[in-house]
Amino acid sequence: MSDYEKVWREFERNEVTHSAAHYLLAVAAVGKSGRDPRAVDIARLLSVSRAAVSLQVRALRDSGLIDVGDDHRIHLTRIGADLVARIASKREVLRLFFVDVLGVDPETAERDACKIEHLISEQSGAAMVRFISCLRADEATLADLVERVRATAADGGDGASRDLQSIMEQLRSARPQRPSGA
Numbered sequence: 001m002s003d004y005e006k007v008w009r010e011f012e013r014n015e016v017t018h019s020a021a022h023y024l025l026a027v028a029a030v031g032k033s034g035r036d037p038r039a040v041d042i043a044r045l046l047s048v049s050r051a052a053v054s055l056q057v058r059a060l061r062d063s064g065l066i067d068v069g070d071d072h073r074i075h076l077t078r079i080g081a082d083l084v085a086r087i088a089s090k091r092e093v094l095r096l097f098f099v100d101v102l103g104v105d106p107e108t109a110e111r112d113a114c115k116i117e118h119l120i121s122e123q124s125g126a127a128m129v130r131f132i133s134c135l136r137a138d139e140a141t142l143a144d145l146v147e148r149v150r151a152t153a154a155d156g157g158d159g160a161s162r163d164l165q166s167i168m169e170q171l172r173s174a175r176p177q178r179p180s181g182a
Contacts, residue, residue, distance in 0.1 A: 014118060014119060015083060015118070016063075016065075016083065016118055017118075018115070018118060019056065020056065020059065020060060020065075021087050021117065021118040022046060023042065023046070023053070023056045023057075023060060024060065024065060024066070024076065024080055024083060024084050024087070025084060025087065025088065026042050026045045026046055027042065027066060027074050027075070027076055027080075027084075028076060028081070028084045028088075029045070030042065030045060031075060031076065035073070036069070036073035036074055036075040037073065037074050038072050038073055038074065039053040039054060039057060039072065039074070040053075042057075042074065057074060060080070064077055064079055064080075065077055065079060065080035065083060066080050086122065087117050087118050088117075089125065090116075090117045090118070090120055090122075090125040091113045091114060091117035092113075093125050093128050093129050093132070094109075094112070094113035094116055094117060094120070094125075094128070095109045095110055095113040096132055097128050097131075097132060098112055098113060100132060100135070101131070101132060101135065130148065
């Protein structure tokens with residue numbers, strides 16, 4: 001099997017499909033309002049049928065990503081909540097990269113980030129965060145980020161997934177450092 005075929009087949013081994021990612025994000029979004037959603041709430045939010053929600057809920061429950069209570073309310077399991085956090089972090093870093101680095105308009109950046117969020121690795125997401133941070137950083141911060149990149153590369157990138165969310169928080173709180181006249 002060629003390298004191309006190996007990579008192409010990896011697409012099928014992602015943690016979740018694009019559709020499943022949106023269902024999980026919808027459960028999380030409605031859940032933030034203080035009350036776990038029912039299937040009808042998810043159907044309304046995603047503009048899909050209740051039958052479609054039922055099928056996806058069954059698959060997500062079988063995968064251990066959600067639970068459904070006796071009251072038919074849907075909530076994320078710990079594994080599901082972790083996956084949602086990782087997908088949301090990668091969506092945000094992609095959006096930032098497209099807007100702040102590549103100059104893509106925000107609406108297009110949001111759509112493209114949505115399309116890719118569940119496909120990229122934790123390592124690539126963390127590397128993008130470090131890259132954006134470098135662009136925004138002063139010299140001392142830049143030197144620290146360079147060391148972190150080197151350390152991550154030296155350990156084979158294993159530190160990327162455990163750092164992604166904390167690095168994203170730092171990035172969100174940092175102000176963009178624009179050169180004068182830009």
